[in-house]
Amino acid sequence: MFKLIELPYEIRALEPAISAETLSFHHGKHLQAYVDNLNKLLPDSEYENMALEEIVQKAPAGAVFNNAGQILNHELYFMQFKPASERAQGPEGALAAQIEKQWGSVEAFKAEFEAKGVGLFGSGWVWLSADADGNLVITQEANAANPVQRGLKPLLTFDVWEHAYYLDYQNRRAAHLSVLWQIIDWKVIDARYSG
Numbered sequence: 001m002f003k004l005i006e007l008p009y010e011i012r013a014l015e016p017a018i019s020a021e022t023l024s025f026h027h028g029k030h031l032q033a034y035v036d037n038l039n040k041l042l043p044d045s046e047y048e049n050m051a052l053e054e055i056v057q058k059a060p061a062g063a064v065f066n067n068a069g070q071i072l073n074h075e076l077y078f079m080q081f082k083p084a085s086e087r088a089q090g091p092e093g094a095l096a097a098q099i100e101k102q103w104g105s106v107e108a109f110k111a112e113f114e115a116k117g118v119g120l121f122g123s124g125w126v127w128l129s130a131d132a133d134g135n136l137v138i139t140q141e142a143n144a145a146n147p148v149q150r151g152l153k154p155l156l157t158f159d160v161w162e163h164a165y166y167l168d169y170q171n172r173r174a175a176h177l178s179v180l181w182q183i184i185d186w187k188v189i190d191a192r193y194s195g
C-alpha cells in the first residue's frame, strides 16, 4: 500500500509562487486521490508488491499506470521545492557544468524548459532528465507519463495540469511557470543528478 508523502515544508511556505490553497488541493485532494485509487487497484494484481517506479515502467496504459504515474510525478514535484523565504538557488557542481555545456547558460536552459512547459498541449509535465551517460534532456510527457519509461533519470519537473495553477493563475500557465524557479531546491536536483 502506498501512502501520501508528507510535504517537507509548511503549507504557506511556497507563497506567492504557489498559494496555500493550491498546495492544499494539489497535495491533499489530487495526490491523495491518486494514492487511494492505486491502493484500491493493487490487491491481488501482479503489481501488488512492486515499487512505484517499476509499476510505472511495466503497467500498460490504463488505470494502474495513470494513478502510479501521477503518484511518482507528484512525489518528484513536491519534493523539489524549498520555502520561498529562503534565498533563490541555482544548480552547482556537475549539474551546473553540464547545463552550461549543453545550453550555454542556466538562463538559456530555463527559457527552453519554460517554453516546453507553455507549449505542451493539454495536461502533462515538462521534465529535465539525465541519460545513462549524464547527458541532459528536456521532454514533454502527456498526462501521467514519466521519463523513467524512456530509461531516463528524472531530475526536475513542472506540472502543467491546470490543477497545479488554476486557483492562482487561471489560464496564465506561462506566468505560473516563470515564478517556479524561485522555489526550486537545486540541492535536491543536484543530488538526483549525482545519485
Ligand SMILES: [Fe+2]
Binding pocket: 026, 030, 074, 159, 161, 163, 164
Ligand atoms: Fe498535479
